[in-house]
Amino acid sequence: MAGKEILDINKLCIGYGKGKRAKVVHDQLQAKMFTGELVCLLGENGTGKSTLIRTICGFQPALGGEASLMGKDLLQLSEKELSKMAAVVLTDRVIVPNATVEELVGLGRSPYTGTFGILNDEDKDIVHTSIEKCGILHKKKERLSNLSDGEKQKAFIAKALAQDTQIIILDEPTAFLDMPARVEIMQLLRQIASNSGKSVLMSTHDLDLALQMADKLWLLSAEKGLLTGTPEDLLLRNEFQTIFQNKGIEFDNKTGLFRVGYDYNHEIPVKGHGFEYVLLRRAFARNGIKTIRKAEKDTTWLEVCKNVSTSFKYFENGKCVGQEKTIENLLTLTLNNR
Numbered sequence: 001m002a003g004k005e006i007l008d009i010n011k012l013c014i015g016y017g018k019g020k021r022a023k024v025v026h027d028q029l030q031a032k033m034f035t036g037e038l039v040c041l042l043g044e045n046g047t048g049k050s051t052l053i054r055t056i057c058g059f060q061p062a063l064g065g066e067a068s069l070m071g072k073d074l075l076q077l078s079e080k081e082l083s084k085m086a087a088v089v090l091t092d093r094v095i096v097p098n099a100t101v102e103e104l105v106g107l108g109r110s111p112y113t114g115t116f117g118i119l120n121d122e123d124k125d126i127v128h129t130s131i132e133k134c135g136i137l138h139k140k141k142e143r144l145s146n147l148s149d150g151e152k153q154k155a156f157i158a159k160a161l162a163q164d165t166q167i168i169i170l171d172e173p174t175a176f177l178d179m180p181a182r183v184e185i186m187q188l189l190r191q192i193a194s195n196s197g198k199s200v201l202m203s204t205h206d207l208d209l210a211l212q213m214a215d216k217l218w219l220l221s222a223e224k225g226l227l228t229g230t231p232e233d234l235l236l237r238n239e240f241q242t243i244f245q246n247k248g249i250e251f252d253n254k255t256g257l258f259r260v261g262y263d264y265n266h267e268i269p270v271k272g273h274g275f276e277y278v279l280l281r282r283a284f285a286r287n288g289i290k291t292i293r294k295a296e297k298d299t300t301w302l303e304v305c306k307n308v309s310t311s312f313k314y315f316e317n318g319k320c321v322g323q324e325k326t327i328e329n330l331l332t333l334t335l336n337n338r
């Protein structure tokens with residue numbers, strides 16, 4: 001069931017400059033966001049994800065159209081009003097290396113504190129809970145310069161949480177992180193959205209993670225503008241396939257994941273199944289060999305055998321002419337016999 005509407009973008013025009021010299025990056029953008037949703041904004045390099053995020057955050061003016069946050073015209077909100085409604089985490093964030101995690105997260109309370117930024121007991125509690133929710137309580141007193149990239153990202157997310165806003169907007173929060181850290185950050189943002197009812201909008205290049213974890217995707221492309229929907233509905237509508245066509249990415253209908261598109265120059269039948277079969281296919285595809293299911297008529301084929309331990313057999317004229325323990329050796333044998 002859809003939550004309450006939080007963000008409404010209507011015929012929004014984004015870009016740079018003014019008047020005749022304006023550079024329009026996108027026009028007529030439409031989208032909505034609801035409470036409790038994790039939305040991933042996807043698109044190729046240079047399609048305008050950062051421009052859209054900066055416009056929604058009020059960091060650059062819209063060239064036209066409307067955007068409202070919790071029913072208020074976002075483009076007319078003052079910086080102070082906006083800071084109580086939307087917390088922003090940008091990639092090119094300014095890092096204060098000498099600040100501790102606690103001090104950084106404390107800055108998230110600035111929309112609510114006086115000029116000197118003095119935190120009262122309630123602010124301190126919120127800072128503590130925010131750090132705890134992000135799983136870095138043990139790093140509370142640590143300086144940012146001593147944190148890993150993943151921990152730093154968590155500290156910035158904790159700061160956004162401490163800001164106590166309905167929406168959190170992040171520009172590529174998983175950039176520069178390794179795979180486990182990417183998954184961890186996405187899981188954290190998922191939890192924030194589903195447990196606290198906040199809305200989280202993040203841009204990312206992590207297609208597979210976004211497909212698995214986002215409630216909705218905003219798919220930005222030069223040709224089609226902004227397409228929105230659940231990952232599954234966008235897949236059913238073939239939107240990914242159209243957008244990434246001819247760009248070296250293929251969507252695998254069997255796994256529901258994207259994979260690199262290969263250029264095949266050879267074909268070989270394979271008999272077998274299981275994990276070994278999947279890995280064999282992948283290694284061969286990378287080397288330009290398309291694997292097909294062995295048919296009755298085939299006299300040359302590869303076979304995955306799992307009798308005692310796994311081995312791979314090479315058959316020629318119906319006879320086994322080679323048995324290998326590794327995919328590497330099987331590949332060499334196949335390439336040599338081509």
Ligand SMILES: Nc1ncnc2c1ncn2[C@@H]1O[C@H](COP(=O)(O)OP(=O)(O)OP(=O)(O)O)[C@@H](O)[C@H]1O
Nearest residue numbers: 016017023025043044045046047048049050051052
């Ligand atoms: N300050 C600027 N002035 C004029 N044009 C700009 C400016 N910043 C970005 N652009 C242009 O706007 C377009 C969209 O850029 P943007 O950075 O929003 O894309 P992006 O989707 O975030 O890319 P990436 O995935 O590489 O971060 C690009 O053509 C870019 O060259």
